[in-house]
Amino acid sequence: MKSPAVSYKRHRFPQQIISNAVWLYFRFPLSLRLVEEMLLERGVVVSYETIRRWGRKFGPAYAKLLRRRRPSRRDVWHLDEVVISIAGKKHWLWRAVDQDGYVLDEIVQSRRNTKSAKRLLVRLLKKAGMPPTRIITDKLRSYGAAKREVMPAVEHRSHKGLNNRAENSHLPLRKRERTMQGFRSPGSLQRFISIFSALRNLFVPPSHKRSALSTHIHRIRAIAHWKAVTGATA
Known part of the structure; x- marks a missing residue:
């Protein structure tokens, strides 16, 4: 055996x-x-x-x-960020999902700026090995600035109404946050979401x-x- x-x-x-x-x-x-x-x-x-x-x-x-989804050039990346309070301090969880709601990557950062958005895009490209057909974000200007540096040829649509898929992807973690009464540190949050999202990707x-x-x-x-x-x- x-x-x-x-x-x-x-x-x-x-x-x-x-x-x-x-x-x-x-x-x-x-x-x-x-x-x-x-x-x-x-x-x-x-x-x-x-x-x-x-x-x-x-x-x-x-x-x-756990099984990972194979990237495709037809993929559409939905990017969004959500604020999470840890020990009384604001942190931002940056997340990317594809057109099916599959979590591609997520990273906890202390800032909500172009540098943070660029870090997410660089990680995504490294993991996927290829750019998407387009990315969809909310109106945060940092996404556009980062996209122009990292993947200038990729189409970018910036509209809050188009990004419900990424925004909805935060809801399961919000439920867990309430159950756990918050997270103790950025590191503990990063460790938790890496496991939590891997299981969601497999079972949902x-x-x-x-x-x-x-x-x-x-x-x-x-x-x-x-x-x-x-x-x-x-």
Whole structure:
């Protein structure tokens, strides 16, 4: 039997329990204590602090192994930024999604200016390996200035009404922010969203596959892929 890509050595709990706890915490708007209670109902006695450590240790490894969407030259990038208060200080979460709502990248930054927008675009180009057919943003001028430096030939549409896809992509994180009662540091937020968005990308079907049957099939395949990545089927 093929061994999982993630090592569970020196952990007394089996990989099925660890991966299930991490899945519950990052996939659903649950607190660590609620995940602890759900596992207890199944006969698994584990503290919420242990679940937190599992998420911190295994979450990034899982996210790295999850299936990624192949970029296309026909892609449309929707860019948006949202303010998040951390320890009483404003930070900005910059996010890019494609035409299906798939999260391409997101980065926490302390400024809302051209330099920050340029950093996001450079990261996106490096990850995708190719520019999109166009980008859509709100009226923030920093996007236009950054786009002219990084990808001057790409079409840019700046209109708040066209950017609902990017704006709506913030809503799931907002729900988690309330459940978690905020984030402790920019680093903890960056770590969390990298795992959180990787699971959303895997489990949430694209907008053109929203019938009941196609959604059901999509989630079955997603669960199978998750178990293969985490070794939960071993």
